[in-house]
Amino acid sequence: MASTATQEEASQSHLLAGISEEELARLLPNLQLVSLPLGQVLYESGEKMDYVYFPTTAIISLLYIMENGSTAEIGVVGKDGMVGIAIFMGGDTTPNRAVVQSAGKTFKIKSALMKDEFTRGGRFHNLCLRYTQALITQISQTAVCNRLHSVDQQLCRWLLLSHDRLPSDRLIMTQDLIANMLGVRREGITHAAKRLQKAGYISYVRGDMTILDRAGLESGVCECYQVVRTEYDRLLG
Amino acid sequence: MASTATQEEASQSHLLAGISEEELARLLPNLQLVSLPLGQVLYESGEKMDYVYFPTTAIISLLYIMENGSTAEIGVVGKDGMVGIAIFMGGDTTPNRAVVQSAGKTFKIKSALMKDEFTRGGRFHNLCLRYTQALITQISQTAVCNRLHSVDQQLCRWLLLSHDRLPSDRLIMTQDLIANMLGVRREGITHAAKRLQKAGYISYVRGDMTILDRAGLESGVCECYQVVRTEYDRLLG
DNA sequence: ACTCGTCTGTGCGTTGACGCACATACTGCA
DNA sequence: TGCAGTATGTGCGTCAACGCACAGACGAGT
Numbered sequence: 001m002a003s004t005a006t007q008e009e010a011s012q013s014h015l016l017a018g019i020s021e022e023e024l025a026r027l028l029p030n031l032q033l034v035s036l037p038l039g040q041v042l043y044e045s046g047e048k049m050d051y052v053y054f055p056t057t058a059i060i061s062l063l064y065i066m067e068n069g070s071t072a073e074i075g076v077v078g079k080d081g082m083v084g085i086a087i088f089m090g091g092d093t094t095p096n097r098a099v100v101q102s103a104g105k106t107f108k109i110k111s112a113l114m115k116d117e118f119t120r121g122g123r124f125h126n127l128c129l130r131y132t133q134a135l136i137t138q139i140s141q142t143a144v145c146n147r148l149h150s151v152d153q154q155l156c157r158w159l160l161l162s163h164d165r166l167p168s169d170r171l172i173m174t175q176d177l178i179a180n181m182l183g184v185r186r187e188g189i190t191h192a193a194k195r196l197q198k199a200g201y202i203s204y205v206r207g208d209m210t211i212l213d214r215a216g217l218e219s220g221v222c223e224c225y226q227v228v229r230t231e232y233d234r235l236l237g
Numbered sequence: 238m239a240s241t242a243t244q245e246e247a248s249q250s251h252l253l254a255g256i257s258e259e260e261l262a263r264l265l266p267n268l269q270l271v272s273l274p275l276g277q278v279l280y281e282s283g284e285k286m287d288y289v290y291f292p293t294t295a296i297i298s299l300l301y302i303m304e305n306g307s308t309a310e311i312g313v314v315g316k317d318g319m320v321g322i323a324i325f326m327g328g329d330t331t332p333n334r335a336v337v338q339s340a341g342k343t344f345k346i347k348s349a350l351m352k353d354e355f356t357r358g359g360r361f362h363n364l365c366l367r368y369t370q371a372l373i374t375q376i377s378q379t380a381v382c383n384r385l386h387s388v389d390q391q392l393c394r395w396l397l398l399s400h401d402r403l404p405s406d407r408l409i410m411t412q413d414l415i416a417n418m419l420g421v422r423r424e425g426i427t428h429a430a431k432r433l434q435k436a437g438y439i440s441y442v443r444g445d446m447t448i449l450d451r452a453g454l455e456s457g458v459c460e461c462y463q464v465v466r467t468e469y470d471r472l473l474g
Numbered sequence: 475a476c477t478c479g480t481c482t483g484t485g486c487g488t489t490g491a492c493g494c495a496c497a498t499a500c501t502g503c504a
Numbered sequence: 505t506g507c508a509g510t511a512t513g514t515g516c517g518t519c520a521a522c523g524c525a526c527a528g529a530c531g532a533g534t
Contacts, residue, residue: 443500
């Protein structure tokens with residue numbers, strides 16, 4: 001199910017909402033709105049990307065996969081961003097995997113057309129670069145958080161990052177998958193999630209999680225979350 | 238001590254060596270070659286940058302400083318790169334500190350002039366973006382390494398990253414400073430360094446370290462180092 | 475209703491890194 | 505020569521996270 005986009009639909013992607021009318025008019029005929037199921041891989045490490053994605057309700061996770069199979073998330077992309085920056089940065093590929101973390105919709109555009117519009121310069125070009133800088137901050141803060149903070153804090157951060165990009169308060173995701181994203185043991189997530197559940201911040205039943213008290217999560221998170229949030233607002237807000 | 242650069246000097250910076258003659262001719266009058274002492278701060282978190290730097294023999298560390306004062310390195314820049322990508326990415330500032338990790342020389346150019354040349358497009362523009370993508374890979378791999386690997390492995394990675402950017406095999410750096418970079422305890426570095434010393438890979442006397450057996454270090458490092466190295470070669474080589 | 479597969483909860487020994495305290499050793503300078 | 509400052513080495517106890525094993529508990533489908 002893919003259809004050409006309307007201007008109103010496009011505005012659900014913050015990046016597409018921020019470009020000039022002229023640029024949007026050129027892009028619209030080439031943007032397709034598609035549904036992505038949980039777990040779908042948009043591109044593999046080192047693989048040429050055919051499309052660049054502008055998620056609306058979907059959330060995409062950028063994962064690095066070690067030789068021994070263990071994984072760690074380096075960043076997460078939702079309606080605030082795009083997947084496939086390597087297309088316009090010039091590298092064409094990146095050494096990580098992009099996988100759907102939360103099912104939903106996304107726009108997609110052929111890489112070549114994306115690159116054409118980027119090369120024209122203008123607001124779109126600048127916005128892509130500013131988004132890339134915001135993503136760099138997110139990745140940096142992930143590095144810092146991985147080094148210095150506890151699993152509990154990181155789970156809070158991850159939940160808040162997801163919630164910011166979610167159309168509702170529900171998140172379909174097993175503890176096993178969350179553990180893979182954070183690069184920790186599944187049991188570690190069980191413990192942390194139970195603490196959050198006891199505190200009344202979330203409910204969690206077999207892969208169906210609901211965020212009940214966002215303020216509670218914010219009270220348990222490390223400073224990393226706010227640093228990233230502030231930087232996104234500054235660069236793209 | 239600052240002097241205007243010659244073409245031959247400029248070629249010591251890999252990025253400056255890779256741009257067109259025309260671009261270099263425009264930049265050269267604006268490039269100053271300066272010496273940086275160990276520990277000098279090029280810019281603070283959130284602070285407007287006056288200059289963009291293209292190191293030759295100096296090495297610059299990108300550090301994040303937590304509210305409680307603990308620190309962690311997110312990336313390292315040497316003759317292969319530049320400091321101050323936020324100038325052309327559009328954010329003007331970044332939430333981290335750039336500090337001289339190894340004394341040496343660097344070119345610097347006024348931010349405004351840097352931005353002008355970037356905006357012209359062309360090879361310089363593209364090379365800046367490709368370098369930025371390489372840096373993203375380095376930061377990503379730091380995140381992964383922080384999560385999944387031991388202090389021993391990370392020290393090897395850090396030493397190799399430094400050695401790649403060093404004009405000799407000597408590195409002036411106390412264990413305390415290395416610990417700050419890696420975001421671990423000083424004692425942890427003492428232990429790891431002693432193991433490397435016993436293996437004959439390095440010698441270490443009061444802040445004066447020499448890399449004796451690079452192949453040895455490579456045998457002890459995790460895959461993270463090679464991933465970054467390969468990606469730098471692919472994007473900039 | 476039953477079974478199979480999946481998801482979550484729990485216990486236990488191990489380990490890598492932490493925090494602290496302090497000893498030792500080297501350097502520079504008075 | 506002696507002293508102060510700095511760098512490195514070492515030994516603890518503590519703790520968070522790991523790895524493994526296994527016990528429920530729930531859901532889908534036959």
